[in-house]
Amino acid sequence: MNAIIYDCEIIKAIPPQLQTGIKYCKGWRDFKNMGISVIGAYDYLENRYRVFMSDNFDEFQKLVDKRDKIIGFNSLAFDNKLCAANRIIVRDSKSYDLLAEVWKAKGLGSEFDIENSHRYLGLGLDKLAEVNLGLNKTGHGDLAPIQWQQGKIGAVIDYCLTDVHLTKRLISRILETGQLLDSHTESYGKLIKIPFFIK
Numbered sequence: 001m002n003a004i005i006y007d008c009e010i011i012k013a014i015p016p017q018l019q020t021g022i023k024y025c026k027g028w029r030d031f032k033n034m035g036i037s038v039i040g041a042y043d044y045l046e047n048r049y050r051v052f053m054s055d056n057f058d059e060f061q062k063l064v065d066k067r068d069k070i071i072g073f074n075s076l077a078f079d080n081k082l083c084a085a086n087r088i089i090v091r092d093s094k095s096y097d098l099l100a101e102v103w104k105a106k107g108l109g110s111e112f113d114i115e116n117s118h119r120y121l122g123l124g125l126d127k128l129a130e131v132n133l134g135l136n137k138t139g140h141g142d143l144a145p146i147q148w149q150q151g152k153i154g155a156v157i158d159y160c161l162t163d164v165h166l167t168k169r170l171i172s173r174i175l176e177t178g179q180l181l182d183s184h185t186e187s188y189g190k191l192i193k194i195p196f197f198i199k
Helices: 057-066 075-085 098-105 114-120 125-133 144-149 153-177
Strands: 003-010 036-043 048-052 069-072 095-097 179-181 191-193
Touching (some): 003 144, 048 057, 048 153, 069 075, 069 153, 075 095, 095 098
Parallel strands (some): 003 069
Antiparallel strands (some): 036 048
């Protein structure tokens, strides 16, 4: 498969958890000021994991340009926009966002509806991985920039690559069965059909 899975972590932390000595951006939509600490990726074509930081972001751009499909989890609303704010172009037309596909499969549409936010509870990567794979994330996205600024670089890279790995395992399940167990709090354990198209 001529595709990659990718995930980004940010440099500046997200308010309101203010800690002394930590730099913050204005919030989860402040893509211009977040910065990218690390991009983790899995390349299906070469069957290997990759790590990209400021010294080799150009290599990530080359990889994205060479692949037909760019897979992520919440990538349309977050990672693609973060990359664009840092002059890395990941075209939405090449993107497959697993989170958006889960939402669509459950009849929620492909974009988050803030007025009905309770309907999205229990549909994150951690819960989907727990229900479908018996695995969990190794941290939280809001803590990663704090760890990065504290010099815990290895922990952030490990967290990022774990998210990539969990996404890969969920994609493998979809490719094998065409569905995932529903992790939603209201319908725990039901099967939901998730389409996956290779163009």
